[in-house]
Amino acid sequence: MNDMTKAIFTGDRCLSCTSCMASCPVMAAIKDYRGPKLVAPAHGRLHFSQADIETTLEFCSNCKTCDRACPSGVAVSTLNMLQRAEYYKTHKHTRAEEMLAHNERMANLIRKIPFGATFANIGVNIGKTLNVFDKLGIAGERNMPTYAATPFKNLFRRIKQSTSGKKIVLFTGCYINDNEPQVGEAFVKVMNANGYEVLIDENFNCCGSPLVSMGFLDEARAHAGNNVARILDWKKKNIPVVTPCTSCSLMLKAEYHELFGEDVMYEAAQNVYDAFEFLELLQERGEFNDNLKPLNQKFLYHVPCHLKSQAIGLPAVNILEEISGVKVQTADADCCGIAGNYGFRKDKYEISMKIGKKLFERVKQKDFDKVISDCGTCRIQIHHGTDIKPCHPIEILAEAY
Amino acid sequence: MEKATVVIIGGGATGLGILRDLSMRGVKALLIEKKDLINGASSRYHGLLHSGGRYAVKDKEAARECIIENQILCKIGKGCVEPCGGMFTRLDIDDPAYEELWIKGCADSGIEATPITLDEAFKLEPRLSRKHVKSAYLVPDAAIDGFRMAWQLIDSSRRYGGRFKTYTEVIGFDTVNGELRGVKVRNQFTGETYEIGCDIVVNAAGGWAGFIGKLAGVEIGVQPDKGTLIAFNQRIVNHVVNRLHKSSDGDIFVPHGSITILGTSSMSIPDPEDTSTSRAEVENLLKIGEQTFENLRDFRILRAFAGSRPLYIPPGGASGRGASRGFAIIDHERDGLKGFFTIVGGKFTTFRLMAEKICDQICAKLNVTEKCRTAEEPIVPEVSQADKERARKFFPSYGTELAATRLGVERFKRVVERLESDVESRELICECENVTRAEVEEICKEDTIFNIDDVRRRTRIGMGTCQGNFCSFRATAVFADMGGNSMAKDSLVRLREFLQGRWKGIRPVLLGRTLRESEMTRSIYELSMNVTGGEPQ
Numbered sequence: 047m048n049d050m051t052k053a054i055f056t057g058d059r060c061l062s063c064t065s066c067m068a069s070c071p072v073m074a075a076i077k078d079y080r081g082p083k084l085v086a087p088a089h090g091r092l093h094f095s096q097a098d099i100e101t102t103l104e105f106c107s108n109c110k111t112c113d114r115a116c117p118s119g120v121a122v123s124t125l126n127m128l129q130r131a132e133y134y135k136t137h138k139h140t141r142a143e144e145m146l147a148h149n150e151r152m153a154n155l156i157r158k159i160p161f162g163a164t165f166a167n168i169g170v171n172i173g174k175t176l177n178v179f180d181k182l183g184i185a186g187e188r189n190m191p192t193y194a195a196t197p198f199k200n201l202f203r204r205i206k207q208s209t210s211g212k213k214i215v216l217f218t219g220c221y222i223n224d225n226e227p228q229v230g231e232a233f234v235k236v237m238n239a240n241g242y243e244v245l246i247d248e249n250f251n252c253c254g255s256p257l258v259s260m261g262f263l264d265e266a267r268a269h270a271g272n273n274v275a276r277i278l279d280w281k282k283k284n285i286p287v288v289t290p291c292t293s294c295s296l297m298l299k300a301e302y303h304e305l306f307g308e309d310v311m312y313e314a315a316q317n318v319y320d321a322f323e324f325l326e327l328l329q330e331r332g333e334f335n336d337n338l339k340p341l342n343q344k345f346l347y348h349v350p351c352h353l354k355s356q357a358i359g360l361p362a363v364n365i366l367e368e369i370s371g372v373k374v375q376t377a378d379a380d381c382c383g384i385a386g387n388y389g390f391r392k393d394k395y396e397i398s399m400k401i402g403k404k405l406f407e408r409v410k411q412k413d414f415d416k417v418i419s420d421c422g423t424c425r426i427q428i429h430h431g432t433d434i435k436p437c438h439p440i441e442i443l444a445e446a447y
Numbered sequence: 448m449e450k451a452t453v454v455i456i457g458g459g460a461t462g463l464g465i466l467r468d469l470s471m472r473g474v475k476a477l478l479i480e481k482k483d484l485i486n487g488a489s490s491r492y493h494g495l496l497h498s499g500g501r502y503a504v505k506d507k508e509a510a511r512e513c514i515i516e517n518q519i520l521c522k523i524g525k526g527c528v529e530p531c532g533g534m535f536t537r538l539d540i541d542d543p544a545y546e547e548l549w550i551k552g553c554a555d556s557g558i559e560a561t562p563i564t565l566d567e568a569f570k571l572e573p574r575l576s577r578k579h580v581k582s583a584y585l586v587p588d589a590a591i592d593g594f595r596m597a598w599q600l601i602d603s604s605r606r607y608g609g610r611f612k613t614y615t616e617v618i619g620f621d622t623v624n625g626e627l628r629g630v631k632v633r634n635q636f637t638g639e640t641y642e643i644g645c646d647i648v649v650n651a652a653g654g655w656a657g658f659i660g661k662l663a664g665v666e667i668g669v670q671p672d673k674g675t676l677i678a679f680n681q682r683i684v685n686h687v688v689n690r691l692h693k694s695s696d697g698d699i700f701v702p703h704g705s706i707t708i709l710g711t712s713s714m715s716i717p718d719p720e721d722t723s724t725s726r727a728e729v730e731n732l733l734k735i736g737e738q739t740f741e742n743l744r745d746f747r748i749l750r751a752f753a754g755s756r757p758l759y760i761p762p763g764g765a766s767g768r769g770a771s772r773g774f775a776i777i778d779h780e781r782d783g784l785k786g787f788f789t790i791v792g793g794k795f796t797t798f799r800l801m802a803e804k805i806c807d808q809i810c811a812k813l814n815v816t817e818k819c820r821t822a823e824e825p826i827v828p829e830v831s832q833a834d835k836e837r838a839r840k841f842f843p844s845y846g847t848e849l850a851a852t853r854l855g856v857e858r859f860k861r862v863v864e865r866l867e868s869d870v871e872s873r874e875l876i877c878e879c880e881n882v883t884r885a886e887v888e889e890i891c892k893e894d895t896i897f898n899i900d901d902v903r904r905r906t907r908i909g910m911g912t913c914q915g916n917f918c919s920f921r922a923t924a925v926f927a928d929m930g931g932n933s934m935a936k937d938s939l940v941r942l943r944e945f946l947q948g949r950w951k952g953i954r955p956v957l958l959g960r961t962l963r964e965s966e967m968t969r970s971i972y973e974l975s976m977n978v979t980g981g982e983p984q
């Protein structure tokens with residue numbers, strides 16, 4: 047890769063056209079944020095002048111809408127995250143940030159609360175029932191994420207698969223592993239039906255997406271190093287790495303090399319696929335198993351921002367419409383507002399809900415049987431904002447086999 | 448009749464240095480500039496405060512002058528000098544024998560040249576060509592901003608009673624029996640002509656010095672020597688990066704605030720008014736520049752510009768790069784014209800020294816015994832830390848330091864007050880260079896501002912990434928509102944001439960992203976405002 051094509055240098059491409067500002071959902075929700083073009087590309091030229099920090103950068107949710115709006119290929123959000131990490135070199139993280147960046151700490155905390163998991167699993171309201179999270183700076187209005195009794199890792203060992211020459215490695219991702227193992231199970235079922243044996247690699251770390259957006263860049267860098275080495279290992283064996291979590295896949299495919307600029311990261315990215323992207327590839331090669339039970343249902347599809355950023359179209363729509371009787375309509379309502387851990391922060395909760403309003407209203411029209419979305423936190427947000435529980439599109443596909 | 452003891456012609460670095468020096472010695476001096484200050488070479492230049500390294504082989508005298516003045520300006524010019532340091536790099540295609548001569552030259556001239564390893568060089572300047580760079584040295588080069596320096600010299604002179612007039616052209620002289628009595632001037636806007644009485648006239652008109660000589664009936668050998676420069680959108684370098692070889696075209700990169708300037712060339716031209724640049728010149732500079740920085744063409748170019756060095760050619764001397772970069776002071780009493788002095792040549796770096804030398808001669812004539820103090824006293828006082836701290840709450844981030852040096856103590860205070868009390872004045876007029884409306888308003892109110900380019904030179908609006916796309920109409924509106932003269936009200940004309948000025952520098956670099964930027968400008972102004980900029984120039 048030529049140095050100059052690396053994301054960290056793309057600020058120079060900015061034409062100052064303002065498209066990113068016009069499309070940033072956070073800017074539309076709150077005036078206090080200075081906005082993408084003024085932070086990353088514009089300030090990037092001025093860093094030489096004094097030691098300083100753009101404090102309103104804390105408002106950026108890393109939803110990456112700006113990157114997609116940019117006609118010049120500026121990696122605006124990545125530059126923002128790099129700046130955020132600079133800030134944390136001299137500032138301490140709050141406890142909420144610590145907690146929200148580290149999935150395992152959140153899980154441990156919940157397990158420590160007497161009956162924590164039970165409360166969580168009946169979907170209690172964090173703030174009202176247990177003041178713990180509220181005090182930490184985590185939005186009290188949120189329901190505690192539900193934790194599965196058995197993480198997917200353990201469930202997986204019990205799944206019987208026939209061996210196959212065609213193999214893929216599932217990058218499970220934290221949310222599927224800890225909270226929604228049924229998505230993992232559905233994934234295995236779908237892959238098996240397509241003649242693939244699914245492997246999992248217990249040496250993978252969290253992809254690092256929550257770490258990046260909370261400014262723990264060094265930790266994210268360490269995760270990236272490990273994961274990239276693992277991916278390249280699988281690549282040598284000609285086994286692709288596939289994930290149904292769109293934030294994980296974006297991280298592995300694009301954000302690693304955007305943030306850290308190493309050629310190996312770019313190389314590893316070539317071996318990573320979003321689940322439906324992979325299925326679409328099979329379809330193109332005529333290898334997709336289209337022996338599907340009909341399903342007379344209408345789905346409302348919320349396309350996650352981090353899927354849009356992968357620029358692979360809407361493979362889930364294409365694949366689901368292989369099922370006879372299935373109709374998929376996109377919600378077409380922009381960002382849901384949660385942006386990973388962003389909407390869990392007490393001070394960002396309101397912004398998050400304001401951004402999600404358009405989507406909530408769309409969902410509340412209820413002119414469909416089910417809402418689907420590939421992203422775990424998008425699903426949390428939709429559920430929270432509408433009381434309607436969405437599922438992952440792979441669960442629908444699994445039903446049809 | 449208006450009177451002054453000394454009239455100085457030319458508001459470039461040289462003339463301004465003289466105004467300050469004389470004013471500090473208590474001499475009543477008046478500077479006359481035909482356009483805005485630094486209309487000539489003093490803004491159309493590279494912005495390098497030479498360590499002297501560039502002259503260490505060919506002209507040790509000039510090298511020695513440079514290093515001494517460099518140290519003085521770093522001390523007195525904190526508001527306009529960026530002590531970024533410099534690096535000399537020899538490439539594989541450069542003569543190693545020259546390196547030896549250069550090391551010796553630096554030692555002889557008192558320039559500290561510290562050899563560094565290539566690893567260190569690449570760490571300091573990551574974009575240097577790993578393929579071509581063979582050796583590297585650090586020298587005390589710095590960057591100096593002509594725009595800020597000019598107005599700081601004015602602020603300094605004013606404190607001592609110095610006066611100046613811009614947009615006033617000298618069109619003739621009043622002499623009686625071979626003795627100068629005054630100058631004839633014309634107001635550029637009203638066309639009104641009048642005389643200013645004086646005892647002494649200093650011709651500091653740079654490349655125009657020969658024309659001024661003609662007006663006075665004396666022959667002065669000044670050859671305008673055009674140099675072209677390219678401004679890049681960001682800092683490509685952290686230090687001034689020089690090629691370690693016999694001085695040539697396109698071999699210096701200067702980090703100039705938010706941008707980088709690459710230059711320059713050398714071409715004798717008949718008229719210093721010619722500041723045109725061409726695609727061919729740009730291409731030539733890029734070709735040479737990319738020997739040092741391989742990926743140079745991947746960096747976004749903002750514009751190209753050109754200025755003319757006032758090279759002094761003593762009868763029978765060489766021109767172009769062969770001509771001396773030294774300066775000359777001529778007392779035209781030798782030509783039978785008493786009270787008329789010319790100062791030409793030299794460098795921006797040595798303007799203070801040049802001023803000191805000529806002011807010594809003038810003071811001797813006037814029987815003024817005050818000594819020169821320009822080397823000791825800072826040009827302007829620094830804005831206090833307390834004021835900057837207070838300002839940081841209201842300024843955009845990364846905006847305080849730059850605005851503080853642009854504005855100086857008094858204006859800065861007023862701008863901070865304005866930002867504090869009027870929330871809307873915090874909005875940015877220029878988003879690329881981070882200029883608030885409060886600052887633009889403060890400058891627009893001054894009686895030296897007649898057009899948007901004048902505002903630009905004071906604030907840096909229109910000089911960043913978008914080259915005026917968004918600030919042009921905003922600044923025009925502020926000027927129309929705040930400007931104290933009739934020029935301000937004619938806003939459509941002001942907008943047009945400003946856009947034309949921006950366009951002039953963009954045209955020769957209309958490639959890649961710069962082209963895309965231009966198309967956006969065109970659509971904003973032509974399609975939505977019906978401003979086409981008039982006839983092409």
Ligand SMILES: Cc1cc2nc3c(=O)[nH]c(=O)nc-3n(C[C@H](O)[C@H](O)[C@H](O)COP(=O)(O)OP(=O)(O)OC[C@H]3O[C@@H](n4cnc5c(N)ncnc54)[C@H](O)[C@@H]3O)c2cc1C
Pocket residue numbers: 456457458459460461462479480481482483484485486487488489490491492493494495496497615616617618651652653654655659672673674675676710711712753754755756757791792793794795796797
């Ligand atoms: C391309 C280039 C790069 C350079 N780079 C460097 C560098 O990096 N470092 C360095 O030290 N030096 C550099 N120099 C040299 C330096 O810029 C000049 O030596 C210096 O600026 C000359 O200043 P001056 O005041 O003598 O002339 P000028 O700045 O040209 O000023 C002359 C002024 O006289 C005015 N004038 C003309 N006629 C009249 C009239 N009839 N009435 C009233 N006013 C009039 C003009 O409008 C003009 O403003 C460079 C020069 C060029 C051209």
Ligand code: SF4
Pocket residue numbers: 069070071072073081082105106107108109110111112113122123126
């Ligand atoms: S990542 Fe999202 S929130 Fe952040 S600047 Fe871009 S569009 Fe706005």
Ligand code: SF4
Pocket residue numbers: 059060061062063064065066067082083087115116117118119120122
């Ligand atoms: S959309 Fe891209 S080019 Fe336009 S202002 Fe934003 S970063 Fe710059």
